[in-house]
Amino acid sequence: MLKPPAARAALANHYSPPSLSRDVTLWPLSSELDHPTADRRALRRLLRQRRGQLTAPERRNAEQALLRRLKRLPELLRARDIALYLPNDGEIDATRLCRWLQRRGARVYLPVLRPFAVNSLWFVRYDDHTPLVSNRFGIAEPDTRFGAHKGRRLPAWALDIVLMPLVGFDEAGARIGMGGGFYDRSFGFTRRAGPRPRLIGLAHHCQKVPALPVQAWDIPLDAIVSDREIVRPGRRHGNASS
């Protein structure tokens, strides 16, 4: 969606060349601002490249900082049914949260590519005994063949919290993912009244941008937790020391 001229000018001034900078002010070519789709593709590529350049020690530190914040997050402390993801493509790794959640009596679910449906997700319970298979993107997911997931699948609306992978986010709670529209389709129902989970994005700080181009189908996040901060759109958010 197009931004107001002042915002567009500010963004254009902040343009920095692809892959060279980890500054959060990165933005694609100003000439691409009129083409939200090309915009998203360029941005996705840049941000995937950025997080892919993090070193192993940077990742370890980021993971620890993220976990520290998550373990104090009020909504997570209250939640019983929580969706997480197994990291892929340089995403921030919160897998160590599984044990911690399970010890607290919470239940953890993983996304499964829904068979015979266009890019949407099931959420299937995950514990030490859950058989996993590799999906078409090479990401491990609970095995649902032969009905192995019967009784272990929860409808998306019944989850308390969804911890979402993302490629980019901004202060307003906008998110872009890998580009399949899986999470957007699976949580489109949150636009309507009714029970719904809190949607919380997990990210490396370098995935933050000043403002994302938002599409009609994008589902806004309730919060984003990174190794650096907790972003709560619509309020004064947690700062670097939170």
Ligand SMILES: Nc1nc2c(c(=O)[nH]1)N(C=O)[C@@H](CNc1ccc(C(=O)N[C@@H](CCC(=O)O)C(=O)O)cc1)CN2
């Ligand atoms: N860890 C994790 N799990 C997840 C997601 C995710 O973003 N991260 N998803 C969130 O939606 C779903 C999977 N979506 C994905 C969409 C595209 C690609 C991907 O690698 N695309 C390649 C092209 C691959 C191909 O078509 O063969 C690419 O863009 O380079 C990966 C996952 C469900 N599970």
Ligand SMILES: Nc1ncnc2c1ncn2[C@@H]1O[C@H](COP(=O)(O)OP(=O)(O)OP(=O)(O)O)[C@@H](O)[C@H]1O
């Ligand atoms: N609720 C929806 N209904 C129909 N089509 C959708 C919906 N959400 C997304 N799409 C389609 O999916 C495509 C990819 O969407 P988008 O680029 O927003 O994905 P993404 O948020 O980056 O990916 P993901 O959610 O899988 O991490 C878009 O081209 C859009 O047409």
